[in-house]
Amino acid sequence: MEHDLAFLAELNNVLIRQIPREANRLADFCAKxxxxxxxxxxxxxLAPSEFSDILQEDLEGMPRV
Structure with a gap:
């Protein structure tokens, strides 16, 4: 299977960061x-309600600075 990777030429910056599995719920939801x-x-x-629910739960669980 051939993939069109032309979009890669338009990327200015890419950041890949390791995060704990329990902090990955939103990315997991988006992938699925x-x-x-x-x-x-x-x-x-416009995002699905599940997206907003996970985001809200994550924000509520963040430590206050």
Whole structure:
């Protein structure tokens, strides 16, 4: 299978960072959601409710600085 990688020429910066598994719920949701749906969310109100729920839970669980 041939892949079109032309989009790589447009990337200015890429950051890959290791994070603990328990902090990876939102990325896991996006990966699984992307297997079945095409998506481009330009406004938080357009994201699925599950996305917002996970984000809210993660924000509530963050330590206060």
């Amino acid at each position: 959601y992307g297997m079945y749906h095409n998506f481009l969310w330009t406004d938080g109100t």
